[in-house]
Amino acid sequence: MFxxxxxxxxxxxxxxxxxxxxxxxxINLVATLVLTSSLFLLKFTTPIILAIFIISMAxxxxxxxxxxxIYLGAPEAGTALSVLPGHRLLLEGYGYEAITLTVIxxxxxxxxxxxxxxxxxLTTEVLYSSIKIYIAYLLIIVSIFLILRDPHSKIWAFIxxxxxxxxxxxxxxxxxxxxxxxxxSGLFGTSGLILSYKEKTKLPPxxxxxxSKISKREISKSIxxxxxxxxxxxxxxxxxxxxxxxxxxxxxxKWTTRSFLVLVGSIETIVMIMSFIAIYTIDKARNxxxxxxxxxxxxxxxxxxxxxxxxxxxxxxxxxxxxxxxAKIFSKxxxxxxxxxxxxxxxxxxxxxxxxxxxxxxxxxxxxxxFVGMIPALKGIERNHLMGCLILPVILFFLL
Amino acid sequence: xxxxxxxxxxxxxxxxxxxxxxxxxxKLDLSKSDIGSINKEMLDKKVKVxxxxxxxxxxxxxYIINLNDETGNITAIVFKEESFNITKGSIIEIEGKVVEYKxxxxxxxxxxxx
Numbered sequence: 177m178f179x180x181x182x183x184x185x186x187x188x189x190x191x192x193x194x195x196x197x198x199x200x201x202x203i204n205l206v207a208t209l210v211l212t213s214s215l216f217l218l219k220f221t222t223p224i225i226l227a228i229f230i231i232s233m234a235x236x237x238x239x240x241x242x243x244x245x246i247y248l249g250a251p252e253a254g255t256a257l258s259v260l261p262g263h264r265l266l267l268e269g270y271g272y273e274a275i276t277l278t279v280i281x282x283x284x285x286x287x288x289x290x291x292x293x294x295x296x297x298l299t300t301e302v303l304y305s306s307i308k309i310y311i312a313y314l315l316i317i318v319s320i321f322l323i324l325r326d327p328h329s330k331i332w333a334f335i336x337x338x339x340x341x342x343x344x345x346x347x348x349x350x351x352x353x354x355x356x357x358x359x360x361s362g363l364f365g366t367s368g369l370i371l372s373y374k375e376k377t378k379l380p381p382x383x384x385x386x387x388s389k390i391s392k393r394e395i396s397k398s399i400x401x402x403x404x405x406x407x408x409x410x411x412x413x414x415x416x417x418x419x420x421x422x423x424x425x426x427x428x429x430k431w432t433t434r435s436f437l438v439l440v441g442s443i444e445t446i447v448m449i450m451s452f453i454a455i456y457t458i459d460k461a462r463n464x465x466x467x468x469x470x471x472x473x474x475x476x477x478x479x480x481x482x483x484x485x486x487x488x489x490x491x492x493x494x495x496x497x498x499x500x501x502x503a504k505i506f507s508k509x510x511x512x513x514x515x516x517x518x519x520x521x522x523x524x525x526x527x528x529x530x531x532x533x534x535x536x537x538x539x540x541x542x543x544x545x546x547f548v549g550m551i552p553a554l555k556g557i558e559r560n561h562l563m564g565c566l567i568l569p570v571i572l573f574f575l576l
Numbered sequence: 577x578x579x580x581x582x583x584x585x586x587x588x589x590x591x592x593x594x595x596x597x598x599x600x601x602x603k604l605d606l607s608k609s610d611i612g613s614i615n616k617e618m619l620d621k622k623v624k625v626x627x628x629x630x631x632x633x634x635x636x637x638x639y640i641i642n643l644n645d646e647t648g649n650i651t652a653i654v655f656k657e658e659s660f661n662i663t664k665g666s667i668i669e670i671e672g673k674v675v676e677y678k679x680x681x682x683x684x685x686x687x688x689x690x
Contacts, residue, residue: 283586286589387579390577479600491593493590493591
């Protein structure tokens with residue numbers, strides 16, 4: 177079994193690298209493919225091995241998905257907040273350092289959450305059952321907080337939230353197989369790429385630094401805030417890494433570009449590990465990958481949970497080295513390629529993937545969500561309001 | 577923070593992970609049970625047994641196999657998700673859950689190795 181686990185980790189790491197590097201290809205898509213072919217796959221292996229493959233892919237994805245976010249300006253929902261500070265460092269020639277900072281956040285965030293996991297295992301069920309009935313109201317409070325906190329335009333923040341929310345409601349009402357693919361690709365992928373294409377960005381030569389300019393104290397503050405916000409937001413459905421990052425950034429007014437990148441990097445990985453804790457303690461799946469795991473595994477035992485933690489630690493080590501090596505390659509080639517052609521190629525790639533996997537209706541959703549996704553950048557507001565596409569449907573689900 | 581420090585942390589992290597995986601997977605690996613040792617205390621628990629088929633019956637939805645080893649015999653239920661090339665006298669290994677049916681212990685087979 178041990179050798180099968182190691183093979184699952186390696187294959188999951190390869191899959192996570194691919195999903196992380198290609199904007200628009202989400203782990204949920206691969207996890208769903210695993211689920212649909214599980215009858216065939218289970219002839220060769222066991223459910224827990226398939227689950228470890230998905231876990232490995234999901235954890236590695238939280239490390240590598242920062243690469244297209246920073247180098248191409250094509251983020252997913254969870255990395256949307258890293259675009260501006262990351263792009264700022266990229267334009268100064270410090271793209272590699274920006275990636276290193278998010279990797280520091282991801283690795284140390286993962287270690288921190290695993291250290292406090294025994295405490296969470298003991299308290300989560302009690303805490304969740306006491307807040308369960310208030311989830312819709314908590315989501316409303318968090319949403320209002322996020323809108324009012326926007327420093328540029330609260331009205332446009334509200335409009336973006338509602339527009340994305342209505343779009344989310346409409347898309348989920350269509351009963352598509354992959355509703356999230358065109359929706360999130362448009363809101364957070366193609367919209368940003370079109371704007372990058374229009375800006376005709378010229379990148380300076382990139383510097384490969386061997387040391388990040390951040391103090392241990394700043395790292396501790398970022399990880400601590402990330403952990404705090406993830407604990408608050410991690411168990412709420414629809415609330416993801418982007419919202420947790422906003423809540424975390426409110427814990428202090430003195431965020432530097434570098435400490436903010438550590439914070440954003442930490443949160444996505446912490447939220448992913450918390451989703452494993454949630455499925456074990458309260459039997460609630462908080463993301464698509466964990467939904468698939470819960471369908472593959474009949475029951476979750478403490479042994480399976482420990483295997484998940486072990487696999488996450490192994491993958492975190494692999495992901496750290498892998499992400500930094502890929503970042504070095506990206507830093508070398510990014511200034512040599514035509515950035516406009518690169519953006520255009522990725523837009524075409526995402527569009528083709530959406531059409532192949534979700535058909536003409538998916539293409540329509542992608543087009544509409546791309547237009548909605550451009551609003552925050554054009555109005556200078558924060559992109560996380562677009563998460564209304566998930567939050568509003570969840571609020572209505574709990575209220576109605 | 578230096579890149580070299582980050583590499584060291586990541587390697588320690590991976591080694592701890594491998595250690596956890598090794599310990600837990602050793603625990604999870606089912607050791608083979610003698611058919612005769614399967615008793616009511618093992619109800620709902622997973623077992624792995626190996627033996628020869630003394631009889632096999634086929635219904636539209638499942639195979640009912642009588643499996644024997646030198647310690648005893650037990651009925652194994654195999655749900656028909658695929659066709660098997662097994663006949664009376666074949667030696668097979670089965671992993672599955674111990675269940676009770678009409679006051680007799682059976683194994684609901686999950687994995688079959690021929």
